Amino acid sequence: MGSNNYDSLKLENQLCFPLYACSKEIIRAYKPFLDKVDLTYTQYITMMVLWDKKEMNVKSLGEYLYLDSGTLTPVLKKLESKGYLKRNRSKTDERNLLVSITREGEDLKEKAKDIPAKIGSCVKLSAEDAKELYRLLYMVIENVR
Incomplete structure (x- = not known):
């Protein structure tokens, strides 16, 4: 058996690794x-x-972030304990858990507003390359799902 049979198992041949x-x-x-x-x-x-949407149901938030409830629930509990959001049952449908941003959560936005630019300077991609990478990554996400 030649090594070619196992080339697909080489790390450098895996798109998933990078x-x-x-x-x-x-x-x-x-x-x-x-x-x-x-x-x-x-x-x-x-x-x-939440800075963008202000309020969302937990199921939609999880779908938006590609997070299952087992991952998202502890995150929401921690953010609620910090005072950044509230979790409440919908008044129209008790099964629907809503998450809404608080004043403290809105105030945090001001403290975080420079983070994207700081990360952008670390990544060092042109705007055109960043846009293309974004498009390709979302294409991969959709294809895998």
Whole structure:
């Protein structure tokens, strides 16, 4: 049996590995900036959605962030304990759990507003390359799902 039968098992032939490594390195680059606002990366992306949407049901939020409830629930509990959001049952449908941003959560937005530019300067991609990478990554996400 030639080595060609096993070429697909070589790490350098895997698209998934640079995606994994890139994700890990980007999140590591975020850490010092997020530490200053006392957020993890997952808490940060959750807050980004709430800064934009203000209120959302938990199921939709999980779909938006590609997070299952087992991952999202502890994040929401922690953010609620920090005073950044409230979780309440919908008045029209008790099965529907809503998450809404608080005044403290809105205030945090001001402290976090420079983080994207700081990360952008770490990544060092042209706007055109960043846009193309974004498009390709979302294409991969949709194809895999």
